[in-house]
Amino acid sequence: MNLAAAHPGFLSPTGVEVAFVLVGLATLGAALLTVTTRQLVHAALWLVVALGGLAVEYLLLTAEFIAWVQVLIYVGSVVVLLLFGLMLTKAPIGRSPDADSGNRWVALAVAVAAAGTLVWVVVDAFRTTWIDLGGPAQGSTEVTGAILFRHWVLPFEALSVLLLAALVGAIVLSKRTGRER
């Protein structure tokens, strides 16, 4: 990463940067459709597009490992789980008139606030830092693994314990049988 002195500027974008912005717009569009469409299953499918677009963004940033994990976990498992849940409900073909919870404006406010906070934090954290995409891949599996297990071992382990607790909790909750009710 170079400092501001070697800043290439925004006025002559490279192909990768143009692609990054375009994919970002497509992802944003898919995300908007996810929350605005009145057809439940379509919302889940637009979510696939949004999550896939995010994976492409990771790829463009040369974070290949993160990109594939994104596809594996979110598209391959979370969305399948979501669709599985939807299929067990009466998700109809066509519009579901009761799909609107009535919290439209509150949700919008929360979303805008969350997006604002995130954008502000990222912008403030990186400022004029420039990632050189031309060199050796900075997000390869080896680099990601080394950083994760050298600098971030403690948060990683804390997360593992958290997930384990969630797993045990899920088992305990689902074990509760009819006679206790």
Next chain:
Amino acid sequence: MDSTLDVVLRLVAVLVVFLVLPLVVGQTEHKVMAHMQGRLGPMYAGGFHGWAQLVADGVKFAQKEDVVPAAADRRVFQLAPAVALLPYLLVLIAIPVGPHGFVGEAVDAGLFFVLAVMGVGVLGSLMAGWASANKFSLLGGVRTAAQLMAYEVPMLLTAASVAMAAGTVSLPGILDAFHWWWIPWQIVGGLVFFTAGLAELQRPPFDMPVADSEIIFGAYTEYTGLRFALFLLAEYAGIVVLCALTAVLFLGGWHGPMSGSLGWLWTLVKTGLLAFVVIWLRVSYPRLREDQLQKLAWTILIPLSLAQIALTGVVKVVIS
């Protein structure tokens, strides 16, 4: 210019493999099943032992009317076959065939790439199951999803075991690190991976999602013509991908006598043998019931794959 030509040639080669090998597996299935059941199988199309049967089938499928049910969700219904088929084409790009860069495109995190993209293919079945607006299709879709969630876990765990053994997640890298004694070392993982892969492809004996005696043809019930053919092609492409992947991860891929010049042949032979086993299992095992399916995954395959990971870790620490 040379590198562009190189990339184009590699992609064309992958496309040709993608179009030819599934058909070869399909024709082999016709003949092998027939002989295992004491009959001849296709004998007339094309003359010699009915070699052109699948071509004739393809022509037949192309001639049929492409029906979309009136109550179906048109766009999702029409998109589903492509979503089911294309991931397998993408996966083939990353599978190494021989030594010295004999691969469509060497992906750095190749193992994750193939498993992630293979998981996407199942979305096609789910979309088909829901969009058909047919209760049998919906049941098929629900069963597909339940089966995928159960069998994805052991598949990932055993693949992780190989990655631990090799110290890399790149498929050519895994093959470079391969030694013959990996086969007995990873044999349990290999069996679990292959079984879970069969379940993910919904091949017999794990074909509960398309069980024809209960739910007609599951998620594909409403499909006709070319779109139905694409689903069938996806199944056979899936067999090719699963067998090639098992061969690469657990059987040493191109390793074998004279692997320098004949490496690609070894990969093909191992893939072909595994594909034969897939067909053999279809003929010899009855279909597992839904609860048996889930039980097999959660109580047998997952503990076995965890044990394999523990064994891999212990051996890895001992020899390093």
